[in-house]
Amino acid sequence: MSSRLPPDAVPLPTANGASRSKPGVFTEEICLPWNVSEVLDTAVSVASLKVSSNARSEYEKACEANNKNKFGDAELRLRSAIDKFQTYTAAWVMLGIVLEEQNKGQEGREACDHAVTIDSTYLPAYLCQAEISARNREWEQVLNLANLALDLNSPGDGYAYYYRATALFHMKNLVEAKKSAVQASEMDVNHKNGPLYFLLAQIYAGEGDKTEAETQLRLILKHPTDRRQEDAAKQFLANLESQPATK
Numbered sequence: 081m082s083s084r085l086p087p088d089a090v091p092l093p094t095a096n097g098a099s100r101s102k103p104g105v106f107t108e109e110i111c112l113p114w115n116v117s118e119v120l121d122t123a124v125s126v127a128s129l130k131v132s133s134n135a136r137s138e139y140e141k142a143c144e145a146n147n148k149n150k151f152g153d154a155e156l157r158l159r160s161a162i163d164k165f166q167t168y169t170a171a172w173v174m175l176g177i178v179l180e181e182q183n184k185g186q187e188g189r190e191a192c193d194h195a196v197t198i199d200s201t202y203l204p205a206y207l208c209q210a211e212i213s214a215r216n217r218e219w220e221q222v223l224n225l226a227n228l229a230l231d232l233n234s235p236g237d238g239y240a241y242y243y244r245a246t247a248l249f250h251m252k253n254l255v256e257a258k259k260s261a262v263q264a265s266e267m268d269v270n271h272k273n274g275p276l277y278f279l280l281a282q283i284y285a286g287e288g289d290k291t292e293a294e295t296q297l298r299l300i301l302k303h304p305t306d307r308r309q310e311d312a313a314k315q316f317l318a319n320l321e322s323q324p325a326t327k
Contacts, residue, residue, distance in 0.1 A: 108131075108139060108170030108171075108174075109170060109204060110143075111139075111142070111143035111146060111147075111170075111174055112170070112173060112174060112177070112204050112207075113177060113207075113211070114204060114207050114236065114239045115270075115272045115273065131165050131168055132164055132165050134164045134165075135161045135162075135164035135165035135168055135171070136161070138157045138158070138160040138161035138164065139157070139158065139161045139168070139170070139171050139174075141157045142154045142155075142157035142158045142161065142171075142174065142178075143174075145157060146174070146178060151178050151181045151182050152182065154174075154178045155175065155178050155179065155182070158171050158174055158175040158178060159175070162175070167198050167199075169195050169198045169199045169202050169204075169205065170204065172191050172192070172194050172195035172198065172205075173191070173192060173195045173202075173204045173205055173208045175188075175191040176188040176189065176190075176191035176192035176195065176208045176212065177208060177211065177212075179191060180211070180212050180215065185212065185215075185216065188212055189209070189212050191208075192205060192208035192209045192212060193209065195208060196209065201232060203229055203232055203234040203236050203239075203240070204236075206225055206226075206228055206229035206232070206240070207229060207236075207239050207240070207243070209225045210222050210225040210226055210229065210240075210243040211243075213225060214243065214246060214247075217250070219246075219247045219250045219251050220247070220251070222243055222244075222246060222247035223244060223247035223248065223251070225243065226240050226241070226243040226244035226247060227244065229243070230244070237267065238263075238264045238267030238268050238273065238276075239264070239273070241260045241261070241263045241264035241267070242260075242261070242264040242273060242275070242276050242279070244260040245257045245258070245259075245260035245261035245264060245276075245279060245283075246279055248260060249261075249279060249282065249283060249286075254283055254286050254287060257279075257283055258280075258283050258287075261276065261279055261280050261283060262280075264276050265277070265280065270303075271299055271302070271303035272303070272305060273305075274300045274303070274304070274305045274306055274309040274310075274313075275309060277296040277297065277299045277300045277313075278296070278297070278300060278309060278312060278313060278316070280293075280296040281293040281294075281296035281297045281313075281316060282316075284296060285320065290320055290323065293320055294317060294320050294321070297313045297316055297317040297320070298317070300313040301313055301314065301317075
């Protein structure tokens with residue numbers, strides 16, 4: 081993806097912004113673009129135990145390659161992991177995002193779709209679908225997928241609310257977009273979802289609340305997670321600060 085964003089763009093979570101694993105601890109979700117590894121640990125522990133050690137080893141190598149933005153290497157490792165364990169849901173999800181990063185959008189979409197067919201209760205599979213649809217600006221589809229994800233009633237619902245808010249914002253429904261974005265922010269207690277606060281800034285700016293928009297952008301700068309998002313926040317903040325105050 082380009083590092084430059086159009087004025088109305090929401091910087092979306094990307095695979096190269098994935099969390100690094102803690103020493104001695106590894107869960108598949110920690111390699112995905114959404115910070116759901118901690119909240120999903122219990123829910124996915126049984127499924128993770130079924131994954132073969134050879135498949136998991138390939139997945140971990142894919143994670144390392146992905147963290148270094150070596151998406152081609154990550155793809156090869158993920159395909160190897162899937163060959164060794166064909167119902168490796170997290171690997172299918174990660175493959176979808178890695179393919180999207182290489183501009184293989186249709187293949188990426190199919191990988192995410194396949195993850196849903198393997199496990200229709202696995203939240204990251206829906207987030208994967210929503211992410212690819214968002215990058216393609218398919219806002220009605222993003223909204224539908226976010227609602228499906230919310231129906232799972234998962235501990236990681238904050239990201240589903242984020243995608244729902246993103247879709248509604250681009251569909252010009254600021255009132256409902258704000259409601260979902262605020263719900264997402266209430267769940268993001270550690271301020272790890274930078275794009276969420278960029279979105280909130282856009283919503284508040286759209287309402288004419290310049291002060292609150294600036295507050296949201298400063299949250300991104302206070303809790304930086306991605307250089308691209310940080311640069312976009314700085315630019316947006318500078319634009320707001322250059323505008324004359326209104327009464």
